[in-house]
Amino acid sequence: xxxxxxxxxxxxxxxxxxxxxxxxxxxxxxxxxxxxxxxxxxxxxxxxxxxxxxxxxxxxxxxxxxxxxxxxxxxxxxxxxxxxxxxxxxxxxxxxxxxxxxxxxxxxxxxxxxxxxxxxxxxxxxxxxxxxxxxxxxxxxxxxxxxxxxxxxxxxxxxxxxxxxxxxxxxxxxxxxxxxxxxxxxxxxxxxxxxxxxxxxxxxxxxxxxxxxxxxxxxxxxxxxxxxxxxxxxxxxxxxxxxxxxxxxxxxxxxxxxxxxxxxxxxxxxxxxxxxxxxxxxxxxxxxxxxxxxxxxxxxxxxxxxxxxxxxxxxxxxxxxxxxxxxxxxxxxxxxxxxxxx
Amino acid sequence: xxxxxxxxxxxxxxxxxxxxxxxxxxxxxxxxxxxxxxxxxxxxxxxxxxxxxxxxxxxxxxxxxxxxxxxxxxxxxxxxxxxxxxxxxxxxxxxxxxxxxxxxxxxxxxxxxxxxxxxxxxxxxxxxxxxxxxxxxxxxxxxxxxxxxxxxxxxxxxxxxxxxxxxxxxxxxxxxxxxxxxxxxxxxxxxxxxxxxxxxxxxxxxxxxxxxxxxxxxxxxxxxxxxxxxxxxxxxxxxxxxxxxxxxxxxxxxxxxxxxxxxxxxxxxxxxxxxxxxxxxxxxxxxxxxxxxxxxxxxxxxxxxxxxxxxxxxxxxxxxxxxxxx
Numbered sequence: 001x002x003x004x005x006x007x008x009x010x011x012x013x014x015x016x017x018x019x020x021x022x023x024x025x026x027x028x029x030x031x032x033x034x035x036x037x038x039x040x041x042x043x044x045x046x047x048x049x050x051x052x053x054x055x056x057x058x059x060x061x062x063x064x065x066x067x068x069x070x071x072x073x074x075x076x077x078x079x080x081x082x083x084x085x086x087x088x089x090x091x092x093x094x095x096x097x098x099x100x101x102x103x104x105x106x107x108x109x110x111x112x113x114x115x116x117x118x119x120x121x122x123x124x125x126x127x128x129x130x131x132x133x134x135x136x137x138x139x140x141x142x143x144x145x146x147x148x149x150x151x152x153x154x155x156x157x158x159x160x161x162x163x164x165x166x167x168x169x170x171x172x173x174x175x176x177x178x179x180x181x182x183x184x185x186x187x188x189x190x191x192x193x194x195x196x197x198x199x200x201x202x203x204x205x206x207x208x209x210x211x212x213x214x215x216x217x218x219x220x221x222x223x224x225x226x227x228x229x230x231x232x233x234x235x236x237x238x239x240x241x242x243x244x245x246x247x248x249x250x251x252x253x254x255x256x257x258x259x260x261x262x263x264x265x266x267x268x269x270x271x272x273x274x275x276x277x278x279x280x281x282x283x284x285x286x287x288x289x290x291x292x293x294x295x296x297x298x299x300x301x302x303x304x305x306x307x308x309x310x311x312x313x314x315x316x317x318x319x320x321x322x323x324x325x326x327x328x329x330x331x332x333x334x335x336x337x338x339x340x341x342x
Numbered sequence: 343x344x345x346x347x348x349x350x351x352x353x354x355x356x357x358x359x360x361x362x363x364x365x366x367x368x369x370x371x372x373x374x375x376x377x378x379x380x381x382x383x384x385x386x387x388x389x390x391x392x393x394x395x396x397x398x399x400x401x402x403x404x405x406x407x408x409x410x411x412x413x414x415x416x417x418x419x420x421x422x423x424x425x426x427x428x429x430x431x432x433x434x435x436x437x438x439x440x441x442x443x444x445x446x447x448x449x450x451x452x453x454x455x456x457x458x459x460x461x462x463x464x465x466x467x468x469x470x471x472x473x474x475x476x477x478x479x480x481x482x483x484x485x486x487x488x489x490x491x492x493x494x495x496x497x498x499x500x501x502x503x504x505x506x507x508x509x510x511x512x513x514x515x516x517x518x519x520x521x522x523x524x525x526x527x528x529x530x531x532x533x534x535x536x537x538x539x540x541x542x543x544x545x546x547x548x549x550x551x552x553x554x555x556x557x558x559x560x561x562x563x564x565x566x567x568x569x570x571x572x573x574x575x576x577x578x579x580x581x582x583x584x585x586x587x588x589x590x591x592x593x594x595x596x597x598x599x600x601x602x603x604x605x606x607x608x609x610x611x612x613x614x615x616x617x618x619x620x621x622x623x624x625x626x627x628x629x630x631x632x633x634x635x636x637x638x639x640x641x642x643x644x645x646x647x648x649x650x651x652x653x654x655x656x657x658x659x660x661x662x663x664x665x666x667x668x
Contacts, residue, residue, distance in 0.1 A: 067504075072500065115659070116658050119435035
């Protein structure tokens with residue numbers, strides 16, 4: 001599991017939870033504290049959400065604050081925008097991020113822009129939680145990694161927790177943020193356990209974290225890929241290569257400082273993303289690194305990401321699309337041979 | 343029956359909205375404003391009839407043809423005109439233009455240029471009122487064109503399911519830009535859309551301000567009492583083209599436009615007031631002259647107002663703190 005697990009200030013006890021449970025505890029905690037917070041989405045009430053995150057909230061907070069909606073993604077997010085403007089703090093669940101494009105206008109042209117375009121007279125404090133990850137069995141409409149598409153829209157904040165503690169700390173910050181926040185939750189991480197501080201625990205949006213310190217090469221990554229990078233780093237350690245891992249945690253705003261500081265130290269950078277490389281998050285980060293550190297770099301900034309195909313259904317096809325640990329190790333070794341690492 | 347003072351206020355407001363649109367047109371023609379206009383002339387009775395029936399705490403959401411709604415809800419004329427003219431003193435500091443504003447200070451949730459885009463916003467504001475248990479009623483203004491957008495149907499369905507205090511005011515001005523209702527919509531009356539989602543839908547004369555007022559008052563009382571949403575199809579006509587550069591003639595006949603001008607909402611109320619012995623031609627001329635003179639003054643100030651500084655305000659993209667509303 002990605003370390004350090006707990007990165008912020010804690011006030012109370014720490015208990016072991018799955019990320020799914022950490023998200024649920026956070027919703028409960030904040031709904032109890034702030035009457036403006038309510039949850040809406042498809043199957044979130046009686047069923048408890050497609051991934052069980054909202055289980056039990058209906059029983060605890062009642063149907064006025066936990067709303068099962070019709071299947072209307074654009075409408076759900078559109079209503080959340082209006083409720084947010086009118087003083088509430090909606091937390092919306094969209095079952096798969098593949099469905100977010102249905103609501104693109106409400107997210108990109110309404111939620112994201114209201115504050116700027118009204119000269120600061122309106123703000124939209126809302127959270128949209130959505131599951132992502134390319135996995136077999138999902139296929140083209142149920143297993144996208146489209147987070148990169150949303151970094152194009154100024155006004156949206158985007159978070160992607162890797163550990164259960166970050167899931168709590170980031171979601172709590174997101175609910176309290178005066179802006180619209182998209183929370184991408186990895187299918188692969190829902191069941192992963194880790195220590196989670198009880199009570200108040202905030203992880204600031206816009207701050208990355210160094211998960212693993214190393215001197216030879218920085219891997220900048222996020223979400224489920226942090227675990228693959230960590231496994232690759234263990235293997236590379238045996239080959240004498242010392243990897244540093246930067247977990248972005250927030251995709252918007254990006255923590256330029258932490259990325260640049262790490263690469264300035266290691267002088268070699270890999271960007272690893274589960275999303276498509278073209279026009280995406282990894283392209284943005286690679287550009288940022290070379291713009292700032294070109295003359296310091298000992299080799300090209302290398303990207304590893306999803307192949308440019310729609311997410312397929314069958315396991316071998318999915319495995320071919322998404323970077324695995326061996327590919328990461330191979331890519332680092334190739335760079336090492338050409339670029340004289342370490 | 344409305345009292346005379348209220349009827350006269352409504353008459354004055356309709357004249358003011360028309361004068362504002364004519365002022366915008368004048369500024370547009372002599373290139374003194376940026377972007378285009380979307381004239382509300384001919385539809386004034388809807389904005390005024392609806393907003394006159396509301397309480398101060400009620401909210402409205404508007405759309406691209408929205409200046410009339412804002413004036414009727416209580417927008418400041420100078421600030422509004424400055425925004426249309428891209429001035430720093432505008433509601434949105436020149437960032438939004440006439441299609442992109444919002445100010446909860448006078449119960450205005452916002453308008454955008456996505457046709458139908460603010461219908462879910464209005465519906466969500468009504469959801470907030472219901473979750474909170476407050477007594478606000480929310481007006482969603484949109485046109486016949488927006489009635490065919492998917493998100494409008496999604497929002498109306500949720501309003502029906504949850505009995506939300508929202509009134510869908512569909513201004514059926516017969517044309518979605520240049521495409522007639524007949525060519526875009528298979529039903530004759532858009533009010534059936536209300537019934538389709540489980541609430542009352544009515545088709546009313548959108549050129550009769552008193553009819554609009556009464557229908558709104560009834561729908562608002564129902565919404566406040568927990569009776570849910572209402573769809574008011576207000577049948578009207580857009581006198582001008584869709585936007586400033588559209589003469590509005592290529593897709594409709596002169597006779598049709600003229601026939602609708604005879605049903606002018608201002609003329610209608612004026613004649614009723616004269617008939618009832620509450621208004622004279624001279625009095626009407628004076629109200630009109632005062633309104634136009636007031637707007638000339640406002641326009642002079644707005645034209646003299648500075649443009650925004652040439653700067654990229656990155657700090658304005660995200661809200662640093664919650665905006666204090668109202």
